[in-house]
Amino acid sequence: MSDPIEKVSIIVSKGSLEGVYPALIMANGARAEGIEANLFFTFFGLDVVHRSTIDHIKVATVGNPGLHLATMAGGLPGVSSVMTHYLEKKMEKLDIPPIHEFVEMIADTGAGIYACKASTDLFELTEDDLIEQVMDIITVGEFYSLAAGGEIIFT
Amino acid sequence: MSTATATYAGTTVAVNDEGFFEDPSQWTEAMAPEIAREQGIDELAEPHWQVIKFMRTEYAEKGTGPTVRVLGKTSGVSIKQLYQLFPKGPAKTAAKIAGIPKPRGCI
Numbered sequence: 001m002s003d004p005i006e007k008v009s010i011i012v013s014k015g016s017l018e019g020v021y022p023a024l025i026m027a028n029g030a031r032a033e034g035i036e037a038n039l040f041f042t043f044f045g046l047d048v049v050h051r052s053t054i055d056h057i058k059v060a061t062v063g064n065p066g067l068h069l070a071t072m073a074g075g076l077p078g079v080s081s082v083m084t085h086y087l088e089k090k091m092e093k094l095d096i097p098p099i100h101e102f103v104e105m106i107a108d109t110g111a112g113i114y115a116c117k118a119s120t121d122l123f124e125l126t127e128d129d130l131i132e133q134v135m136d137i138i139t140v141g142e143f144y145s146l147a148a149g150g151e152i153i154f155t
Numbered sequence: 156m157s158t159a160t161a162t163y164a165g166t167t168v169a170v171n172d173e174g175f176f177e178d179p180s181q182w183t184e185a186m187a188p189e190i191a192r193e194q195g196i197d198e199l200a201e202p203h204w205q206v207i208k209f210m211r212t213e214y215a216e217k218g219t220g221p222t223v224r225v226l227g228k229t230s231g232v233s234i235k236q237l238y239q240l241f242p243k244g245p246a247k248t249a250a251k252i253a254g255i256p257k258p259r260g261c262i
Contacts, residue, residue, distance in 0.1 A: 025261055025262065029261060031238070031244070032245075032247060033244050033247065034242065034244040094262075095222060095224060095225070095262055096262055097224060105223075105224065105227070105234055108234040108238070109223070109238050110235075110238050
């Protein structure tokens with residue numbers, strides 16, 4: 001049998017619902033298996049740890065062929081909201097928590113939650129703009145130190 | 156999955172290759188401390204038992220062990236505390252100690 005994975009560090013670079021959930025599920029799932037986990041939010045992934053956007057993460061309905069929706073239809077006002085609402089209802093039935101609750105839950109599991117310094121500088125954000133679960137704003141070098149000895153997953 | 160056996164509290168029981176009970180009815184409370192020690196938990200305190208009993212009840216009612224989210228919401232033990240009690244994963248470890256199958260959820 002191969003050596004078990006003992007640590008994962010997951011980078012979240014996207015701010016769409018379908019871009020965010022896989023990372024959250026992987027981080028939470030790692031902790032559930034007793035694996036150490038860190039989440040590093042960068043670029044538009046910062047929306048997930050930003051107080052004013054965390055409750056407004058939406059499905060990308062444009063440029064998302066997986067939805068099998070005509071591109072022009074996906075761009076109509078409200079389509080993204082309707083699609084997001086639809087998926088949220090489905091997930092609720094499957095006991096998948098809403099993003100905000102999920103992030104709080106992952107923090108409670110003991111996973112590390114970090115924001116990327118280059119991105120917070122770019123979007124002119126400070127720690128006050130971020131949810132309290134964010135442990136620190138760190139540089140890429142600090143991220144590599146945290147991730148040392150484990151697997152790195154980019155999403 | 157292949158079947159093996161393990162002996163807890165002087166009784167031989169069937170377990171799968173990950174050490175989960177094949178037949179939850181073979182489990183007794185006296186076995187729990189020994190299984191817990193194998194999982195690195197030296198002593199089962201009151202909150203451990205609260206979780207273990209909750210796992211048994213949920214399994215008896217629903218046929219599957221609860222997820223960590225359900226445990227945190229309904230067992231009376233918070234998620235933070237669950238991970239302190241069962242550092243190697245609450246749902247998985249508590250299911251093993253409670254003699255029920257490993258919960259198969261992604262959350």
